């Protein structure tokens with residue numbers, strides 16, 4: 787159980803917090819979107835437009851199923867919709883500590899402003915889309931996670947230190 791899994795809504799900071807957390811812990815870093823893009827040699831946006839959301843969800847489940855074999859000392863950031871697919875919560879929890887990065891609608895709107903990489907938020911009425919998805923998904927994130935961390939008005943270091951505290955990880959500090 788020496789892995790940390792980050793879940794939460796688009797824009798909650800899973801990818802950016804995960805990368806910095808891994809660096810601080812000297813852990814490996816993986817992001818399910820990045821693994822899928824590498825494996826399929828194209829962007830998440832292209833996969834959605836060419837094959838649809840359902841196909842992308844199958845790729846997500848296959849990706850986390852594969853990781854179980856040899857993932858250790860790793861921070862895994864997930865795509866925001868990954869825990870929504872039935873059964874994925876169980877797959878995530880057997881990989882490690884599952885942390886839900888929470889953010890308010892207001893914070894998310896600020897962080898997602900001008901984004902063009904997330905197909906579910908493309909086009910008009912982004913605020914309404916975020917609101918509806920947040921209503922649907924919040925209880926699922928809460929149920930899937932071992933711990934929740936609010937990210938509103940917090941910088942990356944504050945969030946990272948909170949996660950480390952929750953997972954009870956002892957940091958070895960090497961002075962040279």
Ligand SMILES: Nc1ncnc2c1ncn2[C@@H]1O[C@H](COP(=O)(O)OP(=O)(O)O)[C@@H](O)[C@H]1O
Nearest residue numbers: 795796797798799800801802803897940941942
């Ligand atoms: N705590 C934070 N403070 C300020 N900006 C943040 C914070 N968390 C995330 N961001 C910014 O929000 C945007 C989305 O973050 P990202 O890590 O891609 O989220 P996710 O992977 O959850 O969709 C990025 O521009 C990132 O720098």
Ligand SMILES: O=C(O)C1=C[C@@H](OP(=O)(O)O)[C@@H](O)[C@H](O)C1
Nearest residue numbers: 795796797819865866867904905
């Ligand atoms: O919430 C979602 O359904 C999605 C979130 C995205 O990842 P981020 O949460 O890292 O933005 C990416 O997997 C895809 O666009 C779908």
Ligand SMILES: [Mg+2]
Nearest residue numbers: 800801864865
């Ligand atoms: Mg991400």
